[in-house]
Amino acid sequence: MAELTYREAIARGIAQEMRRDGNVLFLGEDVAAAGGVFKGTTGLLDEFGPVRVRDTPISEQAILGAAMGAAMTGLRPIAEIMFSDFFAVCWDIVVNEIAKSRYMTNGQVSFPLVIRAGNGGGLRFGAQHSQSVENWAMAVPGLKVVVPSTPADVIGLMAAAVRDPDPVLFLEEKALYPTKGEVPDGEVVDTLGRARVLRSGAHATLVALGNMVPRATAAAEQLGAGGIDCTVIDVRSLVPLDTHTILAEVARTGRMFTVEENPRLCGWGAELVSIVVEESFFDLDGAPVRITTPHIPLPAADALEDLAIPSVERIVTTVEKAMNQ
Template identity: 45%
Template sequence: MAELRFGHAINRALEESMRADERVILLGEDIAAAGGPFGVTRGLLDKFGKLRVRDTPISEASMAAAAVGAALSGARPVLEIMFMDFMTLAMDGIVNQAAKAHYMFGAQGSVPLVVRTPHGGGISAGPQHSQCLEAWFAHVPGLKVVCPSSPADAYGLLKSAIADPDPVIFVENKALYAMKGEVPNEPFSLPLGKAHPLRAGTDVSIVTYGAMVHQAARAADQLASQGVSAEIIDLRSLQPWDEGAVLESLAKTHRLVIAHEAVEAFGVGAEVAARMADIGFDELDAPIVRVGAPFVPVPFAPSLEKIYRPDAEQIIQAVQRVMA
């Protein structure tokens, strides 16, 4: 095992994938010499050259169009969008072209494209650089959406995303880039669409993903001291998501709390809650409770951002509601 930071684990997955397959190329703003805004691709230009690690103009629409064209032409591009908020400028290429090409051309071709992009707050980046927009893309047929919570998951899921024949939106919480964790020294991959039962419990299921996994773990520790046994399911993949793992957990605990940093309204949690209310209704002993951000833009002021972002205390309060 090696202890790696979250960002370094992504870098290692990119390097190994590029060494294994010369079709893998990197595109993005300032990703070559600077390594991108968070230094994730640092050093790859020296190892693979400017033909495979390409700085692009500051035009997300053009970057997405070029990446889709490259994928359709036989390359396996990994496109970095500097902040998830800027995905708004790349929506045509990703949503109208990449997501639909396989279907529109009768499955005669694939679009092996990965779009890496950071979401979330915690660094006082303001309302245009802190949004969690993963639910937008999970709503689009043809796209896969992944959101890892640890260095090992980031490495293993990115290896699978790059090898996948379909377009994958790979969401990285920027507050996790400096997080350290153990990653096996030998290459490995993790399957897309499979959740990770992170912690066993008997009283309540907490379903979450990304950075909120760590808030859920803190909440579970505190709940344990109160005599409440909380099970944590890390979704890892948001589209497709592992309904079976969530239903299996619910069948054991009979109570469900869903937590994410994104705005609560119309979020991933709403879909999970709706499906469990449908296929898992007979297992429920209490209403499903969601934990998410309020329906306002992300504040810039650190004091307001701290209040805005969901935390362990809110998860504890949600658990207390379903246990009442």
């Protein structure tokens, strides 16, 4: 067991898979010599050399096109899109090409590839470098989407994503890069499509993703001190989605709160609420509540960004209000 940062876990997770499989290649902007703009890929060039770890031009369509073409001809590329906001300039390759081609060709091609991207706010970067795009990704048939919240999950889910035969969008939460966590020694391999119950409570279930997980956990601590005993679930994987775990906890507690960083409309929590209402309505003791970033672009100033993204305080007051009605 060792303590690593989320940032350090990125390089360790990629290195673990590159050591195991010579067909795993890694490409992106500033990823090799510079070690990544977030220093998440430091050391990979030294260990694996410039043939397997490659800097690219600022050409997101070329990066993802190259990953797609390599994946459909026998390799297992990992591509980095520096900020998930930049998916907007290469979304065609993701949505029209990678996500659809297996289906369109009646299964003739597979895309065992991983696309990493720094996602979300908290760094005061303003609207074009801060968005949480997990709801974009989740809306596309043919993409798997994971969002790790701890260093151990970064490594384990990276391994699962690289070994998966389908395309996986691996969204790294920029605000979590400096956070630390315990990581087991040796190879760490997780499973896609498994939510994790972090804390079990009797009164309400908080369902959170990525950067919202530590906030939901902190909120649950405060709520517990006030007599509201909460379950906290880390969704971890939006596609495939572990509805069994979530439905079971919601049924047991009777209340559900989603904590989402994505802007409100069509956020992942909306899908979850619809599933819970359709399939577990009579287990509910009250309306499900979504705690989200409002439907606005993210502002840059720290005072405003902090107001926009769900905070521990907002989670606590929202849950208290709903539970005391």
